[in-house]
Amino acid sequence: MTKTFYNYLNTKLDSIYSDSLGFVQIKTDKMDCFPLECPYTLEQLLDINWLPKF
Template sequence: MQRVSSNLSLKQLYEIDEHLWLEETIKLLKTNHLEELDLENLIEELENLGRRDKARVASLVEQVIRHLLLLQYWTEETQYNSGHWKAEIRSFRNQLKRNLTNNLYQYLENELASIYDDALGYVIEKTEGKLDNLPQYSTYTLEQLLDINYLPEKL
C-alpha cells in the first residue's frame, strides 16, 4: 500500500484529507503504480461520482418540467411570472447541455416518468392544488425538454 508519509497509508489519508488522497491517487494512476492504489475508496468515489452526475441531470430536467408546467397551465400567474419561468427553463437547459453525456441521456430516458412525477408533485404543492388540468403523465419528450427553443402551447 502506498505510503504518503512514513506513518500514513493512502487508506488512512482518505479518512483525514480526501482532497490530498485524490491528488495522491491521480499521481499513482499517472505513473501506472496501480498496485499501490486504495481500490476500496477509489471504487466508492467513482460510484459516488456516477450517482452525483445522474442526480444533477435528473434535478435539472425536473426543474425544466416544473417551469414548463407552470408556464403552460398556471394561466392566472403567467402575466407576472412567464418571463422568469422562461429564463429559468433556458438556464436549466444550458446547464444540461454542458453536463449531458450519452450515458446520462439514456439514464434520463429511463427515468423520465419518475422525474415527471416528482415535478408534478412539486407543481401541485406550489399551486396549492389549484390546477386541476395537469396531465398525470408527461406530454413532453426528452428531446423537447432539452430543446433550447421549445416552449409548449398555452392552454
C-alpha cells in the first residue's frame, strides 16, 4: 500500500465508519450496541492477524 493511499484511508476512516454504522444500525435495529466513533486504528484494521477483543 502506498503512503498516499494509506494517508487517504486514514483521513476517511471516521466517515467510512460512520456510514457503515448507519447501515448496520438499520439492518440490525440495534442503535445502542455500537460505539459512535471507530474504536480501532487503521493499523489494526489493516492487520490480517489482528482481531478485536470482546
